[in-house]
Structures are given as C-alpha cells and as structure tokens.
Amino acid sequence: MNIMTFNTNEELNQIGAGIVASLIQTKPNAVLGLATGSSPIGIYQELIRLYEKGYVSFKNVHSYNLDEYVGLPEGHPETYRSFMNTQLFNHVDINKDNTRVPDGNAADLEAECKQYDAALAQASIDIQFLGIGHNGHIGFNEPDQQLHGGTHVVQLKDETRQANARFFDSIDQVPTQAVTMGVGSILKAKMILLIGRGAEKADIIHRALTGPITTEVPASLLQTHPNVVVLLDKEAAQKFND
Numbered sequence: 001m002n003i004m005t006f007n008t009n010e011e012l013n014q015i016g017a018g019i020v021a022s023l024i025q026t027k028p029n030a031v032l033g034l035a036t037g038s039s040p041i042g043i044y045q046e047l048i049r050l051y052e053k054g055y056v057s058f059k060n061v062h063s064y065n066l067d068e069y070v071g072l073p074e075g076h077p078e079t080y081r082s083f084m085n086t087q088l089f090n091h092v093d094i095n096k097d098n099t100r101v102p103d104g105n106a107a108d109l110e111a112e113c114k115q116y117d118a119a120l121a122q123a124s125i126d127i128q129f130l131g132i133g134h135n136g137h138i139g140f141n142e143p144d145q146q147l148h149g150g151t152h153v154v155q156l157k158d159e160t161r162q163a164n165a166r167f168f169d170s171i172d173q174v175p176t177q178a179v180t181m182g183v184g185s186i187l188k189a190k191m192i193l194l195i196g197r198g199a200e201k202a203d204i205i206h207r208a209l210t211g212p213i214t215t216e217v218p219a220s221l222l223q224t225h226p227n228v229v230v231l232l233d234k235e236a237a238q239k240f241n242d
C-alpha cells in the first residue's frame with residue numbers, strides 16, 4: 001500500500017489527476033470506477049483542467065460508478081448520476097453512453113444489480129476511485145457481520161444518512177436505501193485510489209489501513225489488495241504520525 005500525504009489539497013488533486021491522466025494517455029479506452037462524495041471532487045476538477053488544456057481525452061474512456069440512491073427522482077441534483085454529470089461528465093469529452101451509474105429507480109432492483117454485475121464482469125476496472133465513510137464504508141457497503149461480493153441493495157445506516165444529510169434540506173429527504181457495487185467487485189479493480197480529506201476521517205482511515213481486517217470496517221478489506229494508492233491531506237493523515 002502506497003500512502004501519500006499532501007500539505008495542500010492542490011497537490012493532492014494534481015497527483016491524483018496525474019495518475020488517472022497517465023493511465024488514459026497510455027490506455028485511451030481505460031475503464032474508470034468512479035465515486036461520489038466530496039473526496040474525489042478536487043481530482044475531477046483537475047482532470048477537467050487537464051482535458052481543457054488538451055493533455056487528456058476521455059473520448060474512449062468507459063466508467064462505472066460505485067453506487068446510487070434508491071428512489072430519488074431522475075434529475076434530482078443529489079442523484080449520483082446528476083453529481084457525475086455536474087462534477088465531471090458535462091465538462092469533458094466522455095461519451096455518456098459509456099458511463100454507467102446503477103439505476104436506483106429500476107422497477108426490479110434485483111435485476112438491475114444482476115445486470116450491473118454482468119457489465120462489470122466484462123469491464124475490468126483499471127482504476128477505482130474510493131472515498132471512505134465515517135464508519136469505514138466504501139461505496140455504500142456498510143459495516144456488518146458479512147459483506148456482499150456483488151452489486152446489491154443496501155439499507156443505509158442512520159450515521160450514513162446523517163453524514164449525507166448536509167446535501168439535502170433535511171434528513172427526512174435522505175433516501176433509506178441505495179444500490180452499491182459489492183466489496184468483491186471493488187477489490188477486482190487493477191488499482192484502487194483511496195482519497196481521504198479532513199481531520200474527521202483521520203481515525204477511520206488509520207483503523208481501516210492499519211487495524212484488523214474486518215467486515216465491521218469494510219475499508220479494512222483494502223489491506224488485501226495488491227495495488228492501493230492512498231492520497232491523504234495532512235489532517236486525514238494525522239494518526240499515522242502519532
């Protein structure tokens with residue numbers, strides 16, 4: 001595991017975007033596993049800047065997002081599809097037909113999960129972006145006695161709904177369920193780019209990366225992956241210096 005700590009968010013974003021841009025330069029049809037939340041936004045902004053400067057093209061890139069809320073109306077600004085369009089896809093030359101986000105409004109969610117897994121089985125993700133929840137969740141794989149390998153519907157924990165309530169007018173509007181890629185699919189990515197920002201993530205990141213491997217901290221499973229790059233700002237990295 002390669003853990004890098006940065007003094008400024010600007011440097012973190014530049015290195016993160018550089019890793020992704022280098023991949024796309026050598027493999028124009030790279031497959032990206034994308035994440036939402038605040039953690040990856042700065043890297044997406046830097047990728048947009050690199051695209052605008054002509055250093056990278058997403059024309060042949062394919063992408064798969066980690067997760068999506070269940071039941072938010074299509075076009076709602078907090079759907080992860082809207083997030084991806086606003087934060088990245090609308091600003092680069094990616095073909096939106098080549099971007100997939102689970103459909104949280106599918107009439108048959110179980111069938112949607114199966115279709116998503118079938119698509120992932122063909123795809124082979126080159127770089128998987130990941131943030132981390134305060135309770136150690138990755139995607140929406142919440143702490144539990146057992147974890148799912150494949151895409152599934154998950155009941156969101158209260159703490160996750162509370163953490164994400166900042167994006168909604170009130171907690172009542174935060175969906176109670178989501179569709180998420182499973183930990184098995186995440187761990188199949190060739191490289192994982194875990195991004196952590198802010199002091200409130202310091203403890204869980206340290207536990208996930210140095211503590212016991214346990215389904216109660218889903219991100220701890222990343223310790224079993226051979227190619228994880230961790231990008232931390234100095235606040236999120238503070239427990240590594242204790």
Ligand code: GLP
Nearest residue numbers: 036037038039131132133139140
């Ligand atoms: C959500 C997403 C996760 C994300 C997490 C942390 O729950 N489903 O993929 O990692 O939030 O978000 P943030 O980066 O805003 O702290």
